[in-house]
Amino acid sequence: MLIYFFVLLAAGAAALLARPREAESRWAAAFLILASLGGAASWLERAGQPSWARALELLNACLTPWAVLMFALVWSGLFLRPGTIRRGSAGSGESGRRGGLSGEERRSAGSGSRGNRAHGVSARGPFVALALLLPPLASIGEALLRGGGPDYGLLLVWTAPYYLAACAAMILAVLREAHPLKRRSRLIMAVITVPTLLAVLGLINVGRAISPDFDFFRYVSLFIVFSMGAAVAGLFLYGVLGIRLRLERDPLESAMRAAGLGASMLNHSLKNELGKISLASELLRRELEREEVGREPAASGAENVPATARPPSAPAAVGAEPLQQIQRSASRMLETVERLQTQLKAIRWQAEPVRLPELLARAAERSAPLAAARGVRLMVRTEGVPHVVLADPFHLEESLVNLLANAIEATPAGGEAALGALRLRRRLLIRVDDTGGGIAAERPAQVFEPFYSTKSGRMNYGIGLSYVHQAMRMAGGSVRLQPREGGGTRAELRLPLLGGQSGEEETR
Structure with a gap:
């Protein structure tokens, strides 16, 4: 039991210390620490301290469901101020100046990005938290007046809705999340949490309401071990609650x-x-x-000479x-x-509804002077391009400008560089083709390293492809360079198509 207590207590402390200013981290710490009291209560009972054991069991049984529900509501994004927008997202700051859509277009095209809202608690949050705290306080008061431990039959009346609502909120958050990386993170948290919460509800609350002497721990411990194992795996692989352990940095x-x-x-x-x-x-x-201006005319009559005809002073x-x-x-x-x-600088990919044909046209327009100077034809193919997609307009446009610059500089005079896009099932594919000499035989990863360049021009800093690689990585996509049939190079950006995006499906 002490191991159960210390493991949950350590997990709660880690969640709090990692991100103390985040509401979801504070509620996660609260429910983990309150859950750990169950292990301490069992140990005190065996150690001959029944009074302390009953007190900790009462706090554990009454306050843990409340803390779990509050965490689920905050973490899922359901407990937010209406209309709250994440700092720096569409409609404000930089991205508000980068080609966003109107409110009506944003609602229609970005219906799948509701998970991108801010993680701040709404102004009415404290009142809701206090309202949800009333049933736990009532149960604690009833137990104190009775002079005994928690009444699990009475607790079941409100703990069952609390646990079920928490599980539903977490599952709904996974289904609503549009961004693939965030959806994966939410799915990991749901897998860690939901099975154990259902086990606690069924084996502890329901089991003890039916049989107060029911030995629940040996069954619940299996779910706790599963949750801890999944949490450790998540910490190393993808991260949990913003915490990630890495043995080696990229x-x-x-x-x-x-x-x-x-x-x-x-x-x-x-x-x-x-x-x-x-x-x-x-x-x-x-x-x-x-x-x-203050110099007097040197020769007489100079005042009659037009100013434009006077020779400039030495x-x-x-x-x-x-x-x-x-x-x-x-x-x-x-x-x-x-x-x-x-x-x-560090890239923050902030997806918002973007008119893709217009973004491609802007990237081509910015690249046109370079193409004209080098005698390269610049083509933009918009047939079959999805009209509206969810992407970061600034970083996507900058990535395309970098790829077009590489293509134009690699193409001899009279050649062609082409920009186009199409939809491939659940991914957006953007291509930049050139008719240059083809990609060199360097290691594929080497061309994405900062300041690596095979070009000798004075304006080549070797950072363009590194920037594109990092932008696509933050977007959950990828960039690939490969030889093109018939000569030249093809650069491909592959981005996930999120829910609510338009465009015709290409069959392959």
């Missing part, structure tokens, strides 16, 4: 993080110095303009062009540093 993720830190430091240092250069050159330009003629070069160089360096910073 090398590519570590490289991106280190590169992002270096880019942040470079960005901070260079921005300060370049800002000084830009400010000094601007002040000098204004000073030269003031000197030219200082202005000598200083104007170098100042412009300084300002242009400073601007280019700032753009370079900001580009590095943008593509190396």
